[in-house]
Amino acid sequence: MPYIEYLDLPLIPENLIPPLSETLQQLPTAGTAASQHTNSLTPDSFSFLFKVVSPELESWIKSIFPYEITIKFNLIKHTLPIHKDVLRDIGYNYILDPGGPNVSTNIYADDGSLLQSEVIQPHRWIKLEVSYFHGIHDIDPNLVRRLISVTPMSSAHEAQWPPIIWPGRKLVGPPGVEPGTKGL
Numbered sequence: 615m616p617y618i619e620y621l622d623l624p625l626i627p628e629n630l631i632p633p634l635s636e637t638l639q640q641l642p643t644a645g646t647a648a649s650q651h652t653n654s655l656t657p658d659s660f661s662f663l664f665k666v667v668s669p670e671l672e673s674w675i676k677s678i679f680p681y682e683i684t685i686k687f688n689l690i691k692h693t694l695p696i697h698k699d700v701l702r703d704i705g706y707n708y709i710l711d712p713g714g715p716n717v718s719t720n721i722y723a724d725d726g727s728l729l730q731s732e733v734i735q736p737h738r739w740i741k742l743e744v745s746y747f748h749g750i751h752d753i754d755p756n757l758v759r760r761l762i763s764v765t766p767m768s769s770a771h772e773a774q775w776p777p778i779i780w781p782g783r784k785l786v787g788p789p790g791v792e793p794g795t796k797g798l
């Protein structure tokens with residue numbers, strides 16, 4: 615069973631994709647409701663989901679999915695700790711900016727064994743089994759990984775709290791920064 619799978623869906627038209635600088639300017643402010651999925655909002659390390667999708671982009675994406683979905687941007691700088699998502703079982707992602715040439719997405723079994731590792735190509739739709747442990751590795755510290763994350767409503771559920779974190783392993787973060795524990 616593939617845990618990361620490329621999908622044969624139409625590619626997002628370039629004219630609907632805002633520049634990275636524009637998305638970065640819309641970062642939510644720490645402590646606000648919009649930052650609730652934030653791991654950290656320091657300038658050097660962050661990872662979170664937030665919605666700044668334009669109406670045009672939102673309606674285009676909704677036109678290619680035959681069921682109800684929610685759409686958010688996902689911005690990651692430095693790292694994404696290994697976690698299980700707390701709000702959904704399946705995510706459909708479309709990487710706009712990979713954050714480096716060799717950024718890998720890894721899926722792990724509960725016993726820690728590696729199930730799948732992929733350097734996901736940008737500008738492709740993929741399906742990700744986010745109810746398994748997963749993490750992002752080797753993001754260039756000078757770059758930001760930006761992707762569009764689509765959640766089918768049938769995959770979404772109430773958040774479990776506390777979230778499920780990689781057992782026996784401390785979350786990885788840059789020196790002096792303690793990542794939050796909220797999965798994305």
Ligand SMILES: [Fe+2]
Pocket residue numbers: 697698699744748797798
């Ligand atoms: Fe996740």
